[in-house]
Amino acid sequence: MSVISEQSVRGGSVFKDLNVEDENWEPTEIESLCMNCYQNGTTRLLLTKIPFFKEIIVSSFSCAHCSWSNTEIQSAGRIQDQGISYTLKVKSKQDLNREVVKADSATTRIPELDFEIPAFTQKGALSTIEGLLDRAVAGLEQDQPVRRAADPGVADKIDEFIEKLKKLKEVQDEFTVVIEDPSGNSFVENPVAPQRDEALTVTRFKRTVQQDIQLGLRAEDDLDEDKEEPAENNLEAMRNEVLVFNTNCPECNAPASTNMKLVQIPHFKEVIIMATNCDSCGHRTNEVKSGGATEDLGTKITLHVTDSSDMTRDVLKSETCAIAIPELEFELGMAAVGGKFTTLEGLLKDIKDLIVSKNPFICGDSVTTERVEKLNAFGEKIEKIMAGEMNVHIILDDPAGNSYLQNVYAPEPDPEMTTEKYTRSFEQNEDLGLNDMKTEGYHEEK
Template sequence: MSVISEENVRGGGVFKDIDADDEDGQPTEIESLCMNCYKNGTTRLLLTRIPFFKEVIVSSFSCGHCSWSNTEIQSAGRIQDQGICYTLKVKSKQDLNREVVKADSATTRIPELDFEIPPFTQKGSLSTIEGLLDRAVAGLEQEQPVRRAAQPEVAEKIDEFIKKLMKLKDVESEFTLVIEDPSGNSFVENPLAPQKDEALTVSQFKRSIQQEKQLGIRDDDDDDEKDEEPAGNNLEAMRNEVLVFKTNCPECNAPTSTNMKLVQIPHFKEVVIMATNCDSCGHRTNEVKSGGATEELGTKITLHITDPSDMTRDLLKSETCSVLIPELEFELGMAALGGKFTTLEGLLQDIKDLIVSKNPFICGDSHNKEQVNKLKEFGKKIDNIMAGQMAVHFILDDPVGNSYLQNVYAPDPDPEMTVEKYTRTFEQNEDLGLNDMKTEGYQEENLTTSTSLKD
């Protein structure tokens, strides 16, 4: 039986990368009770890291007495700042092969059948869309023998519904699959990467009070909305000070510190830069957030890259900003890479690493060679852009207006760069949570309420 030593825990060596040649990455075996025959079986635990899914715990149980087995995957990383929702239009049988990471806190819906799998009713799984359908069918069939004896009418209706679910695997007509996860730790594969997938829509949302209670990050008796206090009153004290607060490393989960500093970007605005450097595993990360309010108009910055010197331009990409390169038919959504304060070359390198180097779906025995070759070709094109061998248009589209690209001719206009202001659409305001945000008329409403109470 493998043992997790105290030294590994302190050094951040518990979560290992998946490597067939790593002899130390053996699963931990635990003798546990079989819930089928109530005799002792064996549970194997593997603590590992999966790209796009942080740290995970993969568990597998098998019983040598009754041959019953069970597998489960659990997220061992932190709960994300926002929930995430994937909406996929399944149009062909090829879509059924998409990889899906479904956390136990996720809700699965098929609107066409009015079918829903509530959160915490299934264990987390790493599967495909076809696997999700098979798992749903297996769950419905589990108690059917008992229902046929006690409630034959109900059992008959469930049999009819199971046939409808099984028919979805033939994809005779298009249907919609929705995976909504308030923890933000679920994932649906985009097989067209690095291009945008028109059939897949990804959106983030703010968790409700009930969802926070289900995730265990809010007390059951706490029903008050807790709004963060504005930092405007403390800005003067923070401008010349680096704030340090305790946190955990996102890679090895070891205790570390995050530094935060307010920085004024010339010809732009004030931003908050947060940086984390882990002494245990050496992981380094930085994140940038706007220090001001949401702009009234969105911003679209277009740069025509014509010279290698363009790679040294300073760049601020907020967490709401999308990146487009029309010549490569490439679009990076607002949720990817987060906020960054770097150079144009640094952002291009991060894009290449995300799409090519750190993509978990281009390795292993199930990878598609055609897709791997396409992604490697995309990486070469990124290299050509950074080397100045390929002239392209680089676009930062930020509906909040908090992104920035350095004008090397400032304060004069840049002949290779255009900055456009535009009005956000209703859908963009909905994604940003601005449609339900009311910041005007509170003083008048409070005065009217007070007068009514006095009367």
Template sequence: MSVISEEQVRGGSSVFTDISADDENLQPTELESLCMNCFQNGTTRLLLTRIPFFKEIILSSFSCAACGWANTEIQSAGQIQEQGVCYTLRVRSKQDLNREVVKADSATTRIPELDFEIPPFTQKGSLSTVEGLLDRAVSGLEQEQPVRRAAEPELAQKIDQFILKLKKLKDVEQEFSLVIEDPSGNSFVENPSAPHRDEALAVTRFKRTVQQDVQLGIRADEDQDEEPAGDDLETMRNEVLVFNTNCPECGAPASTNMKLVNIPHFKEVIIMATNCDGCGHRTNEVKSGGATEELGTRISLHVTDPSDMTRDLLKSETCSVIIPELEFELGMAALGGKFTTLEGLLKDIKDLIVVKNPFVCGDSGAEDRVQKLAQFGEKIDKIVAGELKIHLILDDPAGNSYLQNVYAPDEDPEMVVEKYSRTFEQNEDLGLNDMKTEGYQEEKS
């Protein structure tokens, strides 16, 4: 077992040695640490090394003899650089697949020819090769394929076809581009011709945006206050805002988290969640980020397959839910605003009507009423399991509700979206009849 001495730590750069397969003295430091899989003691190996023509890195590897769990990752031993870096490599031969690549967890990996992208912070940092990056991407896509083949066979088939395209890249029958963009500046692609220029590799430096600084956890400088308003709004879209409030149950101080979310093919909404550490009470609510629409919206979905349960759904506080087959209608004030899935909405309806209904709990509940509601709960369970086909209707006079179209941008054959003019009574419920927004200043003067 190797141990880092105090003299080495004081010496700074002497701790890091050039990486080499021929150096027998290059031994990792071994530490006993806790396995997060079985909670027995395992072994962590740390190797502090220097990549030629680049910088120092820390390689860490954990293995547990008790359960066999293993994990490896890479961390930069240096600070976040002043500028981000973007490497564009033209892979022209199989020799290019052997280039060493340091990919930080903040890096985005793209293959433009396949329109393929691995977003930042979705993978741990790694020290690999170009071929290793391709293998890791294939492994990540194959991981959930058995589940997809059962739930979404068409999607699984498309991913299988895409996996074949990724695997075919390793044959290098045609050249392709590999782009690694890292705002921290700590990623690296090997130049085998170093210190000479590499004709196949383009390296560019760039200034980070405010959003990238926030993702990296860097405090904004004073001059960033002068950023354009568009950048400030983009930063807010990627931030979770926290403000102090009181718990609605026990009145103790609590915190409310607020996040602005953009729903594809719809609009922006505000998601608010409150957690109380005192009594454990938790609430969540969704508010529309836009104004009341000129027309109301009625969305009708024919639920025919269990995969429909995974559709994203936004129910505003003004939306009614109707299930004709069950002769059921949920008023606009019930359940409040929610951003969930179709399965989540049905389970919330069951909890509201069957589980948390105070008029059917204990001795106060009549037997016939309890039995009817129990049967209603069983029907909801059958709908979720795909055993009962229904029509689900979301009727929102404010036009601020949404149900995911899984065929977007094409039309969904199982879903109908209608726009309609509100009645006087609906405008009255929304408080629009007495709302004056035009000519207000002239009338006041």
């Protein structure tokens, strides 16, 4: 705490960007107790920033008396609005080299072996798929000598299971790795970015009350409270009022304010726009939520971009909307850039920043020149689209039907834009949480 206070007094940022040329870029050393030999060792703390992973705390302990050492990564950034789940089909040894950021709140599963590493049983780590397997093997082997003395039968079964885990690294058969993190701060690399990774499925989900309690977002007595909303419609009171509530900046964590307003979009519906401005670091962000219910049909909007004037079209992209540009073989899943009310140019800029500027896997020693060149070429194509030098089709596919693209010819049809209504599949209803919703028959006698 004294280190943080001293830096705050000097006016500097607590979390520094990784920069070896910075003279002040060095870890803080603290004398601490070694839990192996109970002599005094040294803990080194480094507060830094990683793109996407926000602020992190890297800690390393070493003991000069018994040579015991330990490393750990902790997320110092905010917990994301939604949890995230990665499902990876490991088909070759190259998949074992995918970089992984695993937060301590993440659960790791291998369904083929019925194996699970529960949340908060391991510290956060920056590793690879192979590293996760090695870490699991090391954890099981740790107490084997004690098990063999106490219960040889159990120890033999665990030895058999350890051999199964080790054989996974040979990738003789395809297997699945699932990383589910309610905090939303875990990541799995997509090596073919910005194209869609057929082997990797990314799903975002709403946390349960139990998960909020585990993350410290709610008190335990919230389970016993009645969360039923009042019967009156609060949206009516919001129509002519801008609501302001206090929050923290997602970038520097300084106190900031968020403005919220109910807006009627012509030829569409009501939406709730939330905008956050930070006076400390200048960070600005906006988010859009649908003010109505999920539509009965999904909506697929296809725009043929033929001129730079198309960049001024208003776009409402909900959190459930996926984006595709067939000419670039590009597809972006739902919730990747969140809900936004912007222009088509603004949406393309956000896509470029997400894929090129803020990609965590184009930095560091593991990055390849080929990958950087591929992503830079993608960014140049996005620039050409915004300049009107490249004609493409932009597809907004929203299974919830809550996305909108401005028709500049309204109320007449737009010759460059088509809107298709379709029936959602079972999988799409499952992603939206509609399959488990029961809205009829509550008062029927059983």
